[in-house]
Amino acid sequence: MKLKFKMSRRALTVLAVAGLAGVALLVSQARGGGTEEAGTLDNAAVRACDDFAAGAGRARSDTARLALADKVTASAAETENDAIRNRALELGRRADETNADWRTASTALTKACRDAGWRTP
Incomplete structure (x- = not known):
């Protein structure tokens, strides 16, 4: 007697996504338990935090938010502070x-900045 087992494409997709999520969770846990330390406040981190604080109040539209995020991300790309960069x-x-x-x-970016020792200018 031969048993046939066939899964639908949707079931295979769900299974694949769940598997990838599990692997991602394991990798993040292995890299530091999923938590980031506050890190140090270097010049690039200060610049990213200051850029965000200066523009956050005016960033009400998607376009303004994207422009601000681009500026902050460019500054944060140069920092050694993983929490602020992330x-x-x-x-x-x-x-x-x-x-x-x-x-x-x-809120998460502001918290990362403050945790590293940054204060609102």
């Missing part, structure tokens, strides 16, 4: 999302 990248990914997504990313 939060700046997340800000860029959320720039054209919902207001709640933008606020969440903004």
